[in-house]
Amino acid sequence: MMSQDYPPTIAELTTPCFLVDILRAKLNASRMLERCENLGVQLRPHMKTHKTVELALLQTGGNKSRIVVSTLKEAEFYATNGFDDILYGCPITAHHIPRCTKLAVSRQLHLLYDSHEAISALHNSPVGDGRAWSVFLAVDTGNDREGALWNSDEAVQLAKEAAESEHISFQGIYSHDGHSYRCRGVDEVKKLAEETANKMLFLKNRLLKEGIDCVTTGVGSTPSCINPPDVFSSLSVFHPGNYIFFDYNQQFMQVCGFEEIACRVATRVISHSATGDHLLVDCGFLGLSHDGIAIQQQLPYGFCAFQDQPNLRMVRMTQELGKVEDVNGKVDFEKYPIGKILYIYPWHSCATAAMYSEYFVHEGDAVVGVYKPTRGW
Amino acid sequence: MMSQDYPPTIAELTTPCFLVDILRAKLNASRMLERCENLGVQLRPHMKTHKTVELALLQTGGNKSRIVVSTLKEAEFYATNGFDDILYGCPITAHHIPRCTKLAVSRQLHLLYDSHEAISALHNSPVGDGRAWSVFLAVDTGNDREGALWNSDEAVQLAKEAAESEHISFQGIYSHDGHSYRCRGVDEVKKLAEETANKMLFLKNRLLKEGIDCVTTGVGSTPSCINPPDVFSSLSVFHPGNYIFFDYNQQFMQVCGFEEIACRVATRVISHSATGDHLLVDCGFLGLSHDGIAIQQQLPYGFCAFQDQPNLRMVRMTQELGKVEDVNGKVDFEKYPIGKILYIYPWHSCATAAMYSEYFVHEGDAVVGVYKPTRGW
Numbered sequence: 216m217m218s219q220d221y222p223p224t225i226a227e228l229t230t231p232c233f234l235v236d237i238l239r240a241k242l243n244a245s246r247m248l249e250r251c252e253n254l255g256v257q258l259r260p261h262m263k264t265h266k267t268v269e270l271a272l273l274q275t276g277g278n279k280s281r282i283v284v285s286t287l288k289e290a291e292f293y294a295t296n297g298f299d300d301i302l303y304g305c306p307i308t309a310h311h312i313p314r315c316t317k318l319a320v321s322r323q324l325h326l327l328y329d330s331h332e333a334i335s336a337l338h339n340s341p342v343g344d345g346r347a348w349s350v351f352l353a354v355d356t357g358n359d360r361e362g363a364l365w366n367s368d369e370a371v372q373l374a375k376e377a378a379e380s381e382h383i384s385f386q387g388i389y390s391h392d393g394h395s396y397r398c399r400g401v402d403e404v405k406k407l408a409e410e411t412a413n414k415m416l417f418l419k420n421r422l423l424k425e426g427i428d429c430v431t432t433g434v435g436s437t438p439s440c441i442n443p444p445d446v447f448s449s450l451s452v453f454h455p456g457n458y459i460f461f462d463y464n465q466q467f468m469q470v471c472g473f474e475e476i477a478c479r480v481a482t483r484v485i486s487h488s489a490t491g492d493h494l495l496v497d498c499g500f501l502g503l504s505h506d507g508i509a510i511q512q513q514l515p516y517g518f519c520a521f522q523d524q525p526n527l528r529m530v531r532m533t534q535e536l537g538k539v540e541d542v543n544g545k546v547d548f549e550k551y552p553i554g555k556i557l558y559i560y561p562w563h564s565c566a567t568a569a570m571y572s573e574y575f576v577h578e579g580d581a582v583v584g585v586y587k588p589t590r591g592w
Numbered sequence: 593m594m595s596q597d598y599p600p601t602i603a604e605l606t607t608p609c610f611l612v613d614i615l616r617a618k619l620n621a622s623r624m625l626e627r628c629e630n631l632g633v634q635l636r637p638h639m640k641t642h643k644t645v646e647l648a649l650l651q652t653g654g655n656k657s658r659i660v661v662s663t664l665k666e667a668e669f670y671a672t673n674g675f676d677d678i679l680y681g682c683p684i685t686a687h688h689i690p691r692c693t694k695l696a697v698s699r700q701l702h703l704l705y706d707s708h709e710a711i712s713a714l715h716n717s718p719v720g721d722g723r724a725w726s727v728f729l730a731v732d733t734g735n736d737r738e739g740a741l742w743n744s745d746e747a748v749q750l751a752k753e754a755a756e757s758e759h760i761s762f763q764g765i766y767s768h769d770g771h772s773y774r775c776r777g778v779d780e781v782k783k784l785a786e787e788t789a790n791k792m793l794f795l796k797n798r799l800l801k802e803g804i805d806c807v808t809t810g811v812g813s814t815p816s817c818i819n820p821p822d823v824f825s826s827l828s829v830f831h832p833g834n835y836i837f838f839d840y841n842q843q844f845m846q847v848c849g850f851e852e853i854a855c856r857v858a859t860r861v862i863s864h865s866a867t868g869d870h871l872l873v874d875c876g877f878l879g880l881s882h883d884g885i886a887i888q889q890q891l892p893y894g895f896c897a898f899q900d901q902p903n904l905r906m907v908r909m910t911q912e913l914g915k916v917e918d919v920n921g922k923v924d925f926e927k928y929p930i931g932k933i934l935y936i937y938p939w940h941s942c943a944t945a946a947m948y949s950e951y952f953v954h955e956g957d958a959v960v961g962v963y964k965p966t967r968g969w
Contacts, residue, residue: 229969263911285912305912306863306872308930329863332930355866360908360915364866393910486683486706489732489741495683501946502969505882531737533770534640534942535662535682538737553685553709565911569878570946572968591949592606592879 224580226556230483231502233571234558235270235460235586237578239477243458244273247440254448259283259302259433261456264565266588267574268296270459283454287314292589294322303327304391304454306353306361309336316342319349327389329353329362334376334383341382348383351431354390356414357407362390365414371425378427387431388422389454390415395438400469408439412446437461438470462564463520464507473560478574479522480559480567482537484551491545496557499535504570507562508532514562522558529559601957603933607860608879610948611935612647612837612963614955616854620835621650624817631825636660636679636810638833641942643965644951645673647836660831664691669966671699680704681768681831683730683738686713693719696726704766706730706739711753711760718759725760728808731767733791734784739767742791748802755804764808765799766831767792772815777846785816789823814838815847839941840897841884850937855951856899857936857944859914861928868922873934876912881947884939885909891939899935906936 222228251258260274263285271282271293283302284290290301291314302325307315309332318324319342328334328350337348352374355362363370370388377385392411398404415432422429435453447453460478461471482498507518521527521539531538540546551557561567568574568588576584599605628635637651640662648659648670660679661667667678668691679702684692686709695701696719705711705727714725729751732739740747747765754762769788775781792809799806812830824830837855838848859875884895898904898916908915917923928934938944945951945965953961 231969305874308860308862310860310931330930359865359870360910360913361863361872362866367866369866483685483687485685486738488736489739489744489746493736495738497682497969500881500883500943504877505885505943506877508882509885509888511886533737534946536737553707554687566877566882569911592608592874 221575221582221585223582225481225575225577225582226580228481228575228582230481230556231498232481233568233574234479234481235574235576236477236479237576237583239475240270240459241273243461243475243477244270247274247455247458248276250440250443251453254443256448256450257281257452259452259454260459261285261304261454262289262293264456264459265568265574265586266292266590267586269584269586271298274459283456286592287311288591289589290318290324294318299323301325302351302454306330307333307337312336312340316340319346320344323349325349325351325386327351327353328377329373331373331376334373334380338380338382347381349386350377350383351386351389351433352377354388354415354418356390356392356411356434358391358393360391360393365390365418370418371421374422374427374429375425385427387429387433387451388415388418389431389433391454392434392436392439395436396464396468398438398468401442404438404442404468404470405444408442409444409446411439412444412450416446416449437465438468441470457565460564460568463516463560463562466560467514473520473522476560478561478564478568480561482557482559484553484555484557487546487548487553491548493530493538493540494546494548494551496537496539497535498537498559500532501534501570503532503537503559503561504563504566505532506566518562520560522560524557527557598952598959598962600959602858602952602954602959603957605858605952605959607858607933608875609858610945610951611856611858612951612953613854613856614953614960616852617647617836618650620838620852620854621647624651624832624835625653627817627820628830631820633825633827634658634829636829636831637836638662638681638831639666639670641833641836642945642951642963643669643967644963646963648675651836660833663969664688665968666966667695667701671695676700678702679728679831683707684710684714689713689717693717696723697721700726702726702728702763704728704730705754706750708750708753711750711757715757715759724758726763727754727760728763728766728810729754731765731792731795733767733769733788733811735768735770737768737770742767742795747795748798751799751804751806752802762804764806764810764828765792765795766808766810768831769811769813769816772813773841773845775815775845778819781815781819781845781847782821785819786821786823788816789821789827793823793826814842815845818847834942837941837945840893840937840939843937844891850897850899853937855938855941855945857938859934859936861930861932861934864923864925864930868925870907870915870917871923871925871928873914873916874912875914875936877909878911878947880909880914880936880938881940881943882909883943895939897937899937901934904934
C-alpha cells in the first residue's frame with residue numbers, strides 16, 4: 216500500500232470505534248496455546264468473538280488449521296482465506312446441507328449434530344467424491360441448550376446411527392460448558408469443569424463399550440479452559456474463543472484482570488447536561504450492544520466499565536447516545552470536557568465486536584492496522 | 593439485471609434474516625405523510641431505523657428532501673444518494689466539523705447543538721463560500737438526555753450566541769420527546785405530547801420576546817406523532833422514524849397493531865431438546881439484539897413476539913442460538929419440526945434492523961427485492 220487508510224493515532228479516530236490492543240491479544244493467544252500444549256490437549260479455537268483472519272492466525276499459532284465457527288458464513292470466509300479443518304459449531308439440519316457440501320469438497324469440514332433428522336439428512340445427501348461427512352455428537356453436560364443428554368440412551372443411539380451410516384464418519388463428542396458463565400469465581404469454574412469432563416469421559420466409555428469408536432472428546436469455554444482441572448488432560452480438544460479479547464464479564468468472574476482485556480470501545484463526550492447530573496458520550500447501543508443490561512444492577516460498574524474511571528456509570532443508552540452519571544453525584548465537567556475520549560471495556564466482547572465492520576489495531580497510542588471481520592449468515 | 597440475486601420466496605432464504613413487508617411499510621409511510629399534511633406540519637422523517645435509500649424515498653414521498661439522521665455516515669450516505677436538507681440529529685462538537693464542512697458545501701445541512709463549545713467551534717470554523725452554519729438548539733422537554741432545559745435562561749443564552757454569530761444561522765428549536773416511550777397507552781402519550789408542545793411554544797415565545805427569530809419548532813417521536821394532540825398543529829415540524837416499521841414495543845404501547853408491523857426476523861427450528869422442554873432456533877442475539885431483555889418480565893410475550901405463536905417464549909439467547917419454551921409446558925415438536933420457519937416481531941426494530949447488512953423485501957411470500965442499509969459512523 217502506498218499510504219495507510221487509517222489515522223496514525225487513536226486520538227484521531229472517528230468515535231465510537233472498536234480498538235484491539237494487539238500486544239495483549241498476542242499474549243492471550245500464546246498463553247492459551249501454551250496451556251493446551253502443557254496439558255497435552257489440542258486447541259480448536261473459536262472464531263466467533265472476532266471473525267477476522269488476523270486474529271485467527273494468532274489463535275492457531277499461524278497454522279490456519281483446526282478452528283470452530285458459529286455460522287456457515289464464517290466457515291466459508293475462513294475456507295476462502297486458506298483455513299482448513301473447520302468445525303461448524305451449531306446443530307446441523309437438512310437446510311444447511313447444500314452449503315456444507317460445497318465446503319466439504321474442498322476442506323476438512325466437521326459438523327455438529329443432535330438429532331435423528333440431521334443424521335438422516337446427511338445419510339441421504341452424501342458429500343460424494345468418496346468422502347464421508349465428518350460429525351461430532353453435541354452433548355449437553357448441563358448447559359441446557361443444544362445436545363443429547365450426557366447420560367442418556369438417546370446419546371448412544373444418536374452416536375450409533377452416525378457410526379452405522381456409510382456416508383458418515385463419527386468422530387466423537389463435543390460439549391460447550393456455557394454454564395461455566397453462571398459460576399462466580401475460579402473455584403466454582405474449576406469444580407464445574409471437572410464435572411463436565413467426567414460426564415464426557417463417562418459417555419466416551421459407554422460408547423466404546425457399545426463398540427462405537429469415539430476418537431475425540433471436546434469441551435470448552437474460556438472460563439474452564441483458563442482454569443483447567445487436572446482431569447482436563449484426559450480430554451482431546453478444547454474450543455474456547457472469548458479469551459482472545461476477554462471482557463468485563465471475564466474480569467467479573469476472576470478469569471482475567473482488566474489489564475488482560477484486549478479490546479475497548481473509544482467514545483467521546485459530546486454533551487454536558489444542564490442540570491450537571493450527566494454527560495453524553497457518542498456510544499449508544501449500536502456501539503456497545505445491550506449485552507449485560509439485564510443484570511446491570513448486579514455488576515460493580517454497571518453494564519460496561521470505563522477504563523480508569525471507576526466513578527462513571529453508563530445508566531442508559533439510546534441508539535447513538537450513552538448517558539453517563541457519576542456515582543458521587545454531579546459530574547465534574549472540567550475533568551470530562553466535551554471532546555474528551557473515554558475508553559470502555561464491554562461486558563461481552565463477542566457482542567460488542569459484532570457491532571463493528573472494522574477493528575482498529577493499536578500498540579499503545581499508535582494505530583497499526585485495521586482488521587475487517589466477516590459478518591452475517 | 594439479467595437475474596435477481598435473491599431466492600424467489602421467503603421459505604428459501606438463509607436464516608436468520610430480516611424481512612420488510614413492503615406493502616405495510618408503504619402504508620405506514622403514506623399515513624404519516626397524510627397525518628402531517630392534515631395538521632399543516634412538515635414531516636422530517638428519521639432515517640435511523642432503516643438507513644436505506646428505498647425506505648427514505650417512501651418516507652419523503654419521493655422528494656429526497658428534509659430528513660434527519662443519527663450519524664454523519666448516514667448524512668454522507670444520503671447526500672451521496674442525492675438527498676438534501678439533512679439534519680444531523682446528535683449534538684454537534686468540534687471534532688465533527690471537518691466532515692460537516694464537506695457536507696455543508698454541497699447540501700443544505702442542519703446541525704443540532706446544546707453547548708457553548710459547539711457554537712464557539714462553529715463560529716471559529718466558518719463553512720466558507722459565503723455560507724452560514726444552519727443550526728437548531730436541542731431542547732430538553734423532559735426526556736433528560738441532550739439539550740438545554742426548555743424553561744432555562746441557558747436555553748435563551750445558547751440561542752442568542754448562535755443568533756449573534758455572523759457564521760451561524762439560528763433556525764429554531766428541536767426536541768425529541770423520547771420520554772413518550774415511558775408512557776403506557778394512547779391517553780398518556782397524548783397528554784405528554786401536549787405538555788411537550790406547550791413547553792416548546794413557551795420557549796419559542798420567550799426567544800421571540802428576546803428578539804431572536806425562531807422559525808422552526810420541531811418535536812417528535814413515533815408515539816406522539818401517531819397520536820398528535822390538537823396543539824401539535826401549532827408546531828412546524830415532526831421528526832419521527834420508527835413508524836416506517838413499528839415493532840412489538842409500539843404494539844405494546846398501543847401505538848400500532850401487530851398487523852401494522854412491517855418488519856420481522858425469519859428463523860428456523862434447528863434442535864429439539866432431549867427433555868422436551870425447549871427447542872432451539874437459529875436466531876440468537878446477533879439476529880435479534882438484546883433490546884428489550886432488561887424488561888422481559890414485564891412484557892406479555894417476553895422480549896420478542898413469535899407471530900401467530902402466542903405460546904412460544906424466547907427465554908435465552910446466545911450468539912447464534914435462541915432457546916424457546918412453551919408457556920403451556922412441553923413443546924409440541926410435531927407442531928414445530930426441525931427446519932420449520934418461525935417469524936419474530938422484534939421488540940425494537942431500530943436495534944434489530946441494525947444487525948443486518950441486507951433486508952429482504954417481500955409481498956406476501958414472494959421476495960421482491962433486497963435493500964442495503966448504510967452502517968457505522
